């Protein structure tokens with residue numbers, strides 16, 4: 550049994566804490582709101598984020614960050630990407646001795662263009678950090694808490710740490726693989742949300758499975774092109790955190806990114822979609838970062854660029870699709886190691 554704290558009690562933080570508590574670990578879940586930590590502790594529910602779900606009785610909760618940081622020999626960070634840097638700055642002042650940090654978030658920071666593990670490494674003093682592991686893959690919280698079979702990957706530069714995380718989470722319904730390609734795993738995880746927004750848009754416009762299959766496969770091609778230029782292993786993108794997560798996020802009714810895209814395709818404004826969701830839509834902010842990464846690494850990313858114009862340049866979704874379909878003729882198989 551390990552002492553683990555999960556930082557962030559939204560849908561995913563609560564779901565990973567659910568798995569850890571069911572695995573018999575001494576798990577403490579940090580919610581930034583008192584009312585939510587009391588609800589988790591006393592009613593064993595998180596009605597807002599996971600309606601209808603009874604949480605394990607051995608799952609403890611607190612709204613005091615320092616209590617959570619002190620409790621966990623392992624800290625699992627589960628807040629949206631935009632909150633990661635701030636949370637790390639805070640927990641860095643509270644850590645006594647090196648901790649294993651697991652993050653389960655999916656995004657890239659615009660402007661700095663840092664991956665999440667890079668932000669964590671930047672903000673935590675080296676002596677506070679044992680290793681960083683990204684836990685990622687096709688895994689909607691709503692299905693994990695129903696104990697539906699789910700597979701994910703624990704990725705790290707430190708394979709011993711990745712294996713420790715594998716052992717921590719593995720159970721009958723939650724299967725964990727390891728991967729030493731942290732760049733590939735984090736890039737796949739972040740950029741699939743951008744493609745899922747586009748898939749939602751085509752569904753919202755009333756297009757069918759052909760369009761979605763095109764987005765998934767051509768999305769995978771451009772994510773792989775970028776990832777390989779950034780130093781990732783090409784085969785990572787055929788795995789759980791690449792193709793696997795693209796499929797789940799582009800096709801699931803649980804996906805916030807797909808839902809957001811669907812509403813955009815139906816003519817809603819970005820502002821209304823974001824304010825109405827009540828949960829994080831990582832792909833919107835990541836689209837900005839991806840657009841900047843495509844320029845920085847000089848990689849052709851037509852789907853990402855098209856989505857960027859819908860989100861930030863007021864291009865109507867149907868015009869976006871027309872423009873994509875009328876692009877210059879291409880060969881299908883790209884040279885992943887060169888230009889398209």
Ligand SMILES: NC(=O)C1=CN([C@@H]2O[C@H](COP(=O)(O)OP(=O)(O)OC[C@H]3O[C@@H](n4cnc5c(N)ncnc54)[C@H](OP(=O)(O)O)[C@@H]3O)[C@@H](O)[C@H]2O)C=CC1
Nearest residue numbers: 558559560561562627628629632654655688689690828829
């Ligand atoms: N939901 C899912 O199925 C999956 C999500 N993920 C990833 O996990 C990450 C978290 O997503 P998810 O749990 O779904 O998001 P939610 O929107 O469901 O919850 C976000 C949580 O983070 C808290 N939070 C928001 N901003 C801050 C901040 N500045 N400081 C501290 N806490 C903050 C929220 O608190 P409050 O309630 O007070 O607003 C809430 O508890 C994302 O990167 C997402 O892509 C990965 C796999 C699956």
Ligand SMILES: O=C(CO)COP(=O)(O)O
Nearest residue numbers: 686687688689804805806
């Ligand atoms: O990453 C996820 C599933 O693997 C969650 O996706 P959404 O944020 O689109 O719900």
